[in-house]
Amino acid sequence: MDLPSERKIGLRFTKIEKRYGAVYALKNVDLTIAPGDCVALTGRNGSGKTTLLRIASKLTRPTRGELSFSGMAENGNPQAGFVAHTTMVYDELSAEENLLFFAKILGVVNRAQRVEQLLREVGLAERKDSLVRTFSRGMRQRVAIARALLANPSLLLFDEPATGLDPEATAWFIERLRKLRDSGCTILMSLHGESEVARLATRAVRLEAGSVVADTCAGATFQSIFLFAGG
């Protein structure tokens, strides 16, 4: 099911710079992401991938430069689904309570049904009443992915999304990501090295020391993406 064009979101990073004291996390980043793009951000540790994702989500303000959105988000903040390094879910609540809580805040309609559906999708329906603190890293990651998908966001930001997922869950995630990409969601994800998830990207951007050093546009072969992702 395609997203209507007015729901599609594009991003434009203009001369983005982020400094932590004297250390530059991002330097002069110019990047335009068209609505419906699925972009893989690659690069070594500390290259600025996470910072760029947090700026895209508007959680972090750039020191200099501008982030603008096109499409439905022109008049305000897009409601982005964000899966970060940390799971962003409450350990003291159960998987279901976490999702119901965030669904309520996000104003999701038919939230009980939506939560049940997502719990089934991520394979946690049988553990829905267990506290998240009793979960393994992979199970927590599945709750985090479900949380990010709750409101059917048109912009998805993933920071190494397959972290901790077992092969079965990774296969599910890849299939879900493929559907999201094909439905017109704009996806920006950071990846470490060659991975199955990288095959879904329609474009790869490589960061080094906070700068964009390579940008393979849509239509690039998987091989070139892997070359970039290689470390």
Place this chain on the structure above:
Amino acid sequence: MRLLSNAAALLGKEVRTEFRSRELLSTTIVFVLIVVVLFSFTFDPTSTESHRFGPGLLWLAFLFAASLMLQPCFLREQVNDTLSALRLAVVDPFAIFLAKIGANTLFLLLTELLMLPVFAALFNVTFRGQLPGILLTFFLGSLGISTAGTALAAISAQARMRELLLPLLLLPLLTPILVAATEVTVGLMSPDPVMQWKGIGFLAVFDVVFLTALWLFGEYLLEE
């Protein structure tokens, strides 16, 4: 409207997690109990003395307890970076503050209500017939402590030496509340009880000023 529903959902989550773990509430209650008991041993109050300085000691104990209670309200959101998830989800960041203030006020009020009879017994004071006035003072004082304290907890959560920073900032800032609330409570617990409306008015103004400041500038306190 979304602001209030967001705040209500967040408040529900705060209350649910606290009553599930009972970490904060039980620690605070035990702490205030110890402080009040220690004060009563230290000063060995006669009835006249206790009417004069007892309420001040009680509010000091509440202030110390608040500095203990307020510390984790944003630190807990840092464990899994849930604060970021909240910032992404809420329609207005003020909803996060409203919920935290509501929860902190509720927990502080509960502690105060549990401690009131203990204090009355140890310091030999009576508040018969003055309960509505005392409840009003406790509510306005707790709201002021929670409002200013929640703002400072948000600031200190992102700083180094955060455990020390909050009490250092909080206690001087809350001195006006301490003075006003103590004056009103002394009036209410005296042998000829009197309601000091001037003090009540001051507490209400303090609450409104800090709530308005948080509504206007709270967003910046949550930024990284």
